[in-house]
Amino acid sequence: MNPTLQQDLNDIEKILEKVKRQGIDFLHSIDTIPTSSKNSITTDRNLNDSGLGALSTLEEFNKRLAPLMVSQAGPRYWGFVTGGATPASIVGDWLTTIYDPNAQATKAQGGVSALIEIETINLLLQLLDLPKSFLGGFVTGATMSNFTCLAVARQWFGNQLGKDFAKNGISEPIHILTATPHSSSVKCLAMLGIGSQNFIKIKTNEGNREAIDIADLEKNIESLNGKPFILISSAGTVNTADFDDFNAITKLKEKYNFWWHIDAAFGGFAACSPKYNHLVDGWKNADSITIDCHKWLNVPYESAFYLVKEQHKNLQIETFQNSNAPYLGNPLENFSYLNFLPENSRRLKALPVWFSLLAYGKQGFQDIIENSVAMALQFDDFITQNEDFELLAPTRLNNVCFTLVGDHNQDKVNLFLTHLNDKGKVFMTPTVYENRKGIRASFVNWRTNENDIHIAIEEMKASVLELGIE
Numbered sequence: 001m002n003p004t005l006q007q008d009l010n011d012i013e014k015i016l017e018k019v020k021r022q023g024i025d026f027l028h029s030i031d032t033i034p035t036s037s038k039n040s041i042t043t044d045r046n047l048n049d050s051g052l053g054a055l056s057t058l059e060e061f062n063k064r065l066a067p068l069m070v071s072q073a074g075p076r077y078w079g080f081v082t083g084g085a086t087p088a089s090i091v092g093d094w095l096t097t098i099y100d101p102n103a104q105a106t107k108a109q110g111g112v113s114a115l116i117e118i119e120t121i122n123l124l125l126q127l128l129d130l131p132k133s134f135l136g137g138f139v140t141g142a143t144m145s146n147f148t149c150l151a152v153a154r155q156w157f158g159n160q161l162g163k164d165f166a167k168n169g170i171s172e173p174i175h176i177l178t179a180t181p182h183s184s185s186v187k188c189l190a191m192l193g194i195g196s197q198n199f200i201k202i203k204t205n206e207g208n209r210e211a212i213d214i215a216d217l218e219k220n221i222e223s224l225n226g227k228p229f230i231l232i233s234s235a236g237t238v239n240t241a242d243f244d245d246f247n248a249i250t251k252l253k254e255k256y257n258f259w260w261h262i263d264a265a266f267g268g269f270a271a272c273s274p275k276y277n278h279l280v281d282g283w284k285n286a287d288s289i290t291i292d293c294h295k296w297l298n299v300p301y302e303s304a305f306y307l308v309k310e311q312h313k314n315l316q317i318e319t320f321q322n323s324n325a326p327y328l329g330n331p332l333e334n335f336s337y338l339n340f341l342p343e344n345s346r347r348l349k350a351l352p353v354w355f356s357l358l359a360y361g362k363q364g365f366q367d368i369i370e371n372s373v374a375m376a377l378q379f380d381d382f383i384t385q386n387e388d389f390e391l392l393a394p395t396r397l398n399n400v401c402f403t404l405v406g407d408h409n410q411d412k413v414n415l416f417l418t419h420l421n422d423k424g425k426v427f428m429t430p431t432v433y434e435n436r437k438g439i440r441a442s443f444v445n446w447r448t449n450e451n452d453i454h455i456a457i458e459e460m461k462a463s464v465l466e467l468g469i470e
């Protein structure tokens with residue numbers, strides 16, 4: 001064995017103790033560590049000939065890189081839709097690395113990792129009150145989940161016309177209907193060879209909403225004259241957390257022939273609370289659903305899952321089967337994840353989720369969801385009452401979409417946001433809503449509390465003064 005590797009193996013206890021200590025220190029100070037950093041690195045470090053060993057490498061990391069790490073997993077990083085990591089999920093994540101299994105087959109592979117993954121999906125179905133008629137698996141993020149679901153939808157579409165697109169390529173135009181797709185779904189249309197511009201944009205509801213206008217949807221369905229299509233709908237749009245009407249779509253599904261996909265990356269967790277689960281009422285009737293775990297479930301990156309109805313299992317295998325390796329056997333008899341999704345070798349991404357679900361239970365996640373919404377509403381109160389800001393849309397769940405008051409301040413919105421973000425106490429992201437520049441604050445981190453709202457408000461008031469905005 002290489003002597004440095006041998007030394008590290010001998011020192012493994014000391015090394016992990018150090019890392020544990022460092023982890024504890026970081027987690028204890030996560031709410032005072034800045035949410036942004038102006039410093040950067042030159043990325044041209046030479047690779048040394050002989051190895052430094054893990055401890056000296058840790059020293060270099062701590063000197064050069066660790067000081068640049070921002071508190072993205074902390075309570076005041078409200079940009080994008082950014083979760084953190086619960087204590088139990090960190091345990092699961094560490095153990096995933098330690099055990100390092102390759103999560104693929106349920107049999108003949110000498111391990112139970114794929115069964116742990118299936119058990120975790122079943123736990124998630126219980127958390128979200130979804131039926132067992134969904135089969136699911138883990139992928140890196142909602143983008144890959146959308147990709148997986150829409151790839152099966154593409155195969156379904158071909159199948160309706162008697163074609164096998166997976167085998168022979170796409171030979172017919174594919175009809176996609178959607179109102180406010182997340183940019184990642186549009187990217188998936190490009191990756192899937194459907195075309196990122198190849199969708200029919202359905203109108204949204206009147207009155208400042210991002211949800212699909214059901215009457216316009218039906219009008220567009222009618223003009224397809226009975227041809228099959230794929231509907232991409234939303235459970236939680238990123239700007240305003242708007243939800244399509246899933247009961248109305250369920251009714252359309254009884255009448256027309258289409259694949260129904262729901263991007264519920266973060267909004268699906270509305271199902272955890274009796275206060276908000278009406279938002280996803282009817283979603284169980286979808287053919288496929290995308291849900292992120294590294295957002296509102298608060299497990300470390302990269303973690304998301306897809307759900308596809310079991311009745312489409314054959315289409316899913318046609319889409320993803322790894323048919324060139326005889327040792328893998330018949331995909332219908334020998335279940336292996338590699339026949340159901342894009343990846344081949346896979347990290348056991350289910351384990352952090354498994355730990356967190358068992359550790360906190362249904363009640364724990366209901367509390368996280370309801371706390372996030374409560375924090376969003378407190379922040380909404382400030383925006384509504386303060387004369388320097390105004391809402392761009394009503395706060396429907398956990399995202400607050402707002403801007404500086406008045407059209408005369410439109411050209412100062414980005415300046416204000418950069419100024420605020422640079423101060424490092426709170427982080428938000430820019431957006432454009434109904435042709436107006438705005439700012440989004442998204443509440444999904446399990447740690448965020450009233451004091452964080454207070455700190456952010458003080459920073460915002462100070463920024464207004466510092467920039468002389470009126």
Ligand SMILES: *Cc1c(COP(=O)(O)O)cnc(C)c1O
Nearest residue numbers: 141142143182184263265266292
């Ligand atoms: C975040 C998000 C995505 C993309 O998810 P990644 O995990 O970043 O790939 C897709 N759809 C919605 C609605 C999202 O909020």
